[in-house]
Every structure is written in C-alpha cells, then in structure tokens.
Amino acid sequence: MIYLRLIAESFRFAWQALRSNLLRTILSLLGVTIGIFAIISVFTLVDSLEKNVRDSMSFIGDKVIYVQKWPWSFGGNYPWWKYFQRPEPNMREFRLLERNLTNDAGAAIFVDKGNNTFKQGSNSFSDANLMGVTFEYNKVAEIPIETGRYFIPQEVDGGRNVVIIGSEMATALFPYTEPLGQQVKVAGQKLVVIGVMEKQGESMFGLPNYDQMGIIPYGAFAKMFDVGPDGLGSTISVKGREEDAGLLELEYEIRGLMRNIRGLRPRDEDNFALNRPEMATQAIGGFFEVVGLAGWVIGGFAILVGGFGIANIMFVSVKERTNIIGIQKSLGAKNYFILFQFLFESVFLSLIGGGIGILLVFLLTLIPQDMMEVSLSVGNIILGLGVSAVIGMLSGIIPAVLASNLDPVIAIRSK
Incomplete structure (x- = not known):
C-alpha cells in the first residue's frame, strides 16, 4: 500500500511541476522528443523498407x-x-x-x-x-x-x-x-x-x-x-x-x-x-545496419541535449521544493521516499517527451504511400519508451540523490 501511495504522490508532484512551468518543461523535453523521433522514425523506415524488399524478393524463395x-x-x-x-x-x-x-x-x-x-x-x-x-x-x-x-x-x-x-x-x-x-x-x-x-x-x-x-x-x-x-x-x-x-x-x-x-x-x-538469395539479403542487411547506426548517432545527440534539459528541470525543482522536502523529512519521510519521488518525476517527464516523439512517428505512418507500407511496430514503441525511461533515470539520479540527502532542519529554513 505504501508503494502505491508513493507512486501516486510522485505522480502528483511531477504533474504539478509540468503544469506550473509548462513552457520551460516543453522546451526542455524538446530534445528528448526530437531524439526519440529521429531514432524511431529511422528504425520504422528501415524495418518497413527491409520488409518490403524481402517481400519483393519472395518470388525467388527462401x-x-x-x-x-x-x-x-x-x-x-x-x-x-x-x-x-x-x-x-x-x-x-x-x-x-x-x-x-x-x-x-x-x-x-x-x-x-x-x-x-x-x-x-x-x-x-x-x-x-x-x-x-x-x-x-x-x-x-x-x-x-x-x-x-x-x-x-x-x-x-x-x-x-x-x-x-x-x-x-x-x-x-x-x-x-x-x-x-x-x-x-x-x-x-x-x-x-x-x-x-x-x-x-x-x-x-x-x-x-x-x-x-x-x-x-x-x-x-x-x-x-x-x-x-x-x-x-x-x-x-x-x-x-x-x-x-x-x-x-x-x-x-x-x-x-x-x-x-x-x-x-x-x-x-x-x-x-x-x-x-542470401547473397542479396546479406548485402541489404548490411546497408540497413549502417542506416540504423546513423539513426542512433543522429538521435543520440538530440537525446543527450534532452537529457541535460531534464536534469536542469530536476535541479530547479529540487531548489524550488527544498522547504517541502524538509517538512516531509521532519514528518518521517525516508530518504528513499524523496529519492523515488524525484526519480519518478524525471522518468515521467522523459517518457512524455519520448511518447510525443513516438506519436509523431505514428502520425507519419498514417500518410498513404504508393511505394511501400510504413508501419510502427510494437518493438520500436517499446524501444522508444525504454530509451526515454533510461534517459529520465540518468538525468534525474543526481538531483534525486541531492534531494534525498538534504538536512531537514536546513531544508525547512530555506526559502
């Protein structure tokens, strides 16, 4: 029961941070959104292209x-x-x-x-x-x-x-x-x-x-x-x-x-x-591996910028809520409660940015194509959300540790 309350409390704080500083949050999450969009769009196009090529070559058999x-x-x-x-x-x-x-x-x-x-x-x-x-x-x-x-x-x-x-x-x-x-x-x-x-x-x-x-x-x-x-x-x-x-x-x-x-x-x-047929499919597979690597490199830089943006949000959030953290600790809140609270907020914000990027990719797949059918696979959705969660954890771990280690007396006195 305490864990459900902890998740609910963390979600409420994250949502309040998102609403109170909407413009700042959107600008900070833009990097994650662009990065996930770049990676997942490249992987989606590569998967769709590879499937279309292999289907086109089905007449030569497997x-x-x-x-x-x-x-x-x-x-x-x-x-x-x-x-x-x-x-x-x-x-x-x-x-x-x-x-x-x-x-x-x-x-x-x-x-x-x-x-x-x-x-x-x-x-x-x-x-x-x-x-x-x-x-x-x-x-x-x-x-x-x-x-x-x-x-x-x-x-x-x-x-x-x-x-x-x-x-x-x-x-x-x-x-x-x-x-x-x-x-x-x-x-x-x-x-x-x-x-x-x-x-x-x-x-x-x-x-x-x-x-x-x-x-x-x-x-x-x-x-x-x-x-x-x-x-x-x-x-x-x-x-x-x-x-x-x-x-x-x-x-x-x-x-x-x-x-x-x-x-x-x-x-x-x-x-x-x-x-x-493997002679052709191996050559095609090598080409797709290069394209996929390029997608990781391009998206990686955008995600790196987005990660710094989320870390900045979390440092500001810790500073703004230092007094609240002191009150929570004085009432018996454990360090792990504070740590999880900020870490959950960081992951939640990163998932929002990644989710928007995946949504943009999905909207692109709805555009009719004569040359090939483009579809967003469940695997690519899981990959995008997984990368977003990891970026959120890495970006929020330091601010969360700092918040959990605050002295309650000093924190209550801060303004």
Whole structure:
C-alpha cells in the first residue's frame, strides 16, 4: 500500500511541476522528443523498407539454391569470357538432379521472358513477365493464389495452355468479368486462366512481382519460345531443408551431382553457378545496419541535449521544493521516499517527451504511400519508451540523490 501511495504522490508532484512551468518543461523535453523521433522514425523506415524488399524478393524463395549459367556476383580471377562458354541448365540435368538429390525439400526448373503483351478481346496488358515452371515450383517459391488454383501434375506434364495471372493483369484484362475460365492470348497462343494471384504491390528496386506476371507450365512455355542453348536459359531451383543449417549439405550434393552430370574431371573448374538469395539479403542487411547506426548517432545527440534539459528541470525543482522536502523529512519521510519521488518525476517527464516523439512517428505512418507500407511496430514503441525511461533515470539520479540527502532542519529554513 505504501508503494502505491508513493507512486501516486510522485505522480502528483511531477504533474504539478509540468503544469506550473509548462513552457520551460516543453522546451526542455524538446530534445528528448526530437531524439526519440529521429531514432524511431529511422528504425520504422528501415524495418518497413527491409520488409518490403524481402517481400519483393519472395518470388525467388527462401533457403533455395539456384543452378544457373551466370553468378549473381563476380569475383576472383575467373576470366569473364569463360562464362559465355558455360552451357545453360536444361531439363535433362533437372530430371537427374530431381531423381538423385537426397538433402532437398523440392526442386523445380523455370524459365522466364519479359516484355510480353497479354490480350483479351479489346483489352491488353503489355510489358508483362511470363514464366514457365514445373509442378514443384510452388514448393521452391511462394505463389499466393487468391482465387482459383495452382497447376495439377497432368497440366504441367502435358504442357497444357493454362495460366495463373497477377492481380494487376487480371484487373486490366477483365475489368468487369470473372477471369477464371476465360481465355487470354500471348505470343500467338490462347491460354485458359485457372488462377489469380494475390495483390503484392509495387516492388522495390525494380524487382519483378506477381501483379504483372503470368505463370504457365514449362512445356507450354517451350512451345511458345525457343528454350535451350541458343534460346532462353533455364534455372534449376532446389529448396533446402530446415535442418540443413546454411544449406551446406545441399550445396555440396548439388555441386557433386552437377559435376558428375556434366562429366567434369576433378581438376576442372565448375561450369555452372550456385546462387543463393542470401547473397542479396546479406548485402541489404548490411546497408540497413549502417542506416540504423546513423539513426542512433543522429538521435543520440538530440537525446543527450534532452537529457541535460531534464536534469536542469530536476535541479530547479529540487531548489524550488527544498522547504517541502524538509517538512516531509521532519514528518518521517525516508530518504528513499524523496529519492523515488524525484526519480519518478524525471522518468515521467522523459517518457512524455519520448511518447510525443513516438506519436509523431505514428502520425507519419498514417500518410498513404504508393511505394511501400510504413508501419510502427510494437518493438520500436517499446524501444522508444525504454530509451526515454533510461534517459529520465540518468538525468534525474543526481538531483534525486541531492534531494534525498538534504538536512531537514536546513531544508525547512530555506526559502
């Protein structure tokens, strides 16, 4: 009960100090408000940007290794012209990998081509990406179906003319009718729509997204376009298992099988590339760490100024209430009661400043954005309030100790 009374008493003193010197308090808390606003706004933008980038890259899958002709990054002393001599991955190699892999959770081969025009009656959708996939592609990468269904094995094995389209394409081609069961035309072929994917929104850095994409069976794609050594190159994608940390076992197995399939001798260099999404996500993660550090530095200076402002308020408050402190002590108030009273006031004031900064960040997230969705996470709110509380404690500890150690007789005599 005494602790509740202590908190209530401390809250009352803090509120009185805030009301009696409103302008001084606001100016002093401005530093904390700006600092918390700077830190939390940077973290909010970084988190939202990172989430948007990772969502935009979801089409390449997670824990996946891609067997391709070209590496995603060039390094070492490998002559660039040797890359041109590498063969493209093909269906035969995929079937051999599919049959012999033991450390995978699914494998698929796909091929894609951009700048396609889909037509339906008088409606058309240009600059679309068309992808041909084998049946297990949905195990390698996420294909979010909103209406309709995914392919069945018979459709993929028979190379049937069926297609799953993106939401933006569906809206453009079928503005007033249900797309499922309707026909669209692309590259001279008629395709039946069997599914429409969920809306993904505009992707970051120009990455392709499902909204403007059509997905068809690999065999149907091969009938429409030239796929092979002299045409469009395919990519073999292999999903790793959760227990395979770092996909090391899967990578060793794929490399060994591919070298055996292509008849490479022990001293021959690999004539294929094993690419991973982690190459991109690690680079992105490093960039976000730098931005987050910059946010801490910028916000830290503002919070430092705000901390001195709160300390100044507390020193003035101790001086103004020295007589009251003496009366409280003469009536039996313990040192810890006085200490907690001023420390609570300091933390309370700092939390107000931090809360205002977080509120400003939240108001910014309400502004509609076409490029990405910005949201304030619970973790960032807790971080902002936690930093504010720590600043309040550090700023108020010295004034609180001085107040608790005042001699009651001398304090009562002060004016």
